[in-house]
Amino acid sequence: MVYTRKDVSTLTRTEKRRFVKAMLEVKRRGEYDEFVRTHIEYYTADGEDGLRTAHMAPSFLPWHRRFLLDLERALRKVDSSVSVPYWDWTRDRSPTATPWTADLLGGNGRRSDRQVTTGPFAYAEGNWTLKEGVTDEEFLTRDLGRARDPIELPTRSELEWALKDPLYDASPWDSTVRKGFRNKLEGWGTGRGSASWHNHNRVHRWVGGAMVGGASVNDPVFWMHHAFIDLVWSRWQRRHREHRYLPAKPPGPSSAQYRRVVARNQKLPPWDVTPEQLEDHGRIYRYA
Template sequence: MAYVRKDVSTLTRTERRRFVNALLELKRRGEYDEFVRLHIDYYTSDGEAGLRTAHMAPSFLPWHRRFVLDLERALRRVDSSVTMPYWNWTRDRTTTSVPWTNDLLGGNGRRSDRQVMTGPFAYSAGHWTIKEGITDGRFLTRDLGRPASPLELPTRSQLQWALDDPVYDVRPWDSTVPRGFRNKLEGWGSGSGSASLRNHNRVHRWVGGVMLGGASVNDPVFWLHHTFLDLQWYRWQRAHSSHRYLPAEPPGLGDPQHERIVARHQKLPPWDVTPDGLEDMSRIYRYA
């Protein structure tokens, strides 16, 4: 029977505590850091050679769907009552709203070094030392809203702009495409600076700190953010039921994207699964 993923703002006090405790237990066991390493390994951009699966590619959504599901399964092995909540950043938009509370993810980083000082994931609490990263930092950092150069979270209308596009993705299947649901949601735009960052990308920039790079998984908000994105893919699938993941077939010889992206029926590294096999999750979970 499918279990339910809930809006984090609707969790009871007990549900919040059990979710946090399960995350802390995975960290204590060393399992959590394996997820951080995996994301760093697959954080590949357009300009790099070889296969792109996690970012700047059609498989952005199925890759993260499986990634979140694997973490959720690990949490449920610790506590079977836990499911992955999502953060609706179109509604909970301030630096003090959910999930930035002391009983969930803690708050913003302090001004001097962006170190998070509150909540269960603060370095000073003794349970959340960063061991896998792209810098030598040992503590969780955030710069919510980027006060030095203020940035707003994406709005409901900006998210709807992505959802309204009936085509999943278009050639050349990378960060430059101006059409297609996938990149409108992933958020690579034209131009430079924060104005070019939309939806998913803009949220990473708004949170700041460790959420800015390949080691973004070190902030537990990563999971709440990507669960909300997974919900958007689910919503898009329901709204455009005659449209599916693209490309259906791999780009041929001579195509710049030959062997650089994953087509619908190709295996999605590092798992033995295809995007086709990840399109329907209804037997595993549903959204409240």
């Protein structure tokens, strides 16, 4: 049966409570930390040898679509009414707006160490100890808006800049490509500082703390952010129906990207699924 992913700002009090309860149960069972480990494992960059699937590659979008589905399946085993809501950061732009409320994700980190001290995912509540990551901190951290070096969330016009590009992706299929929807949405730019981060990437930087780096899954907002990224991909697909995932065929032996990117009908590690099989989510979920 097809279920619905809702805008997080429209959730009822009961829907918020059930989502939080399911997330905490998946964490308690130890399943959540497996998701963190998987994301860290596949957090590879252009300069590293071998296949890139999750980032800096055409498969950024289908990889995270499948990753979201896996988390959602775990949540729905706990409570079949739960789905991952999406956070539209072009509209809900304040550090005190949804989803940064005490009944959902909690607020910003405190000034001294960026520790989140409010909401159900605060370390003091005893239900959200970080066990996987690149630091020794056991508590969730955030630095919404980056107090010392402020940045803004992407705007609707910046998102539209990505959406209006009819090309899905282009050679060299990495973080340096300047045309195509995928990297304009993923957000690898040129230069330094805020100018080098667009859309998806800048949101990670705006949240800060645990959301910066491979262990970003430690912050539950990761899923709401990526649900919105997934929705944006869906909108792009509807707008440009004649365009599809690229590359359609894998780069040949003469290419610097040989065996480094996933083509449309190749398997997408760590799953036994192809990008083509993930292009249509209509039989699984829809967006409200």
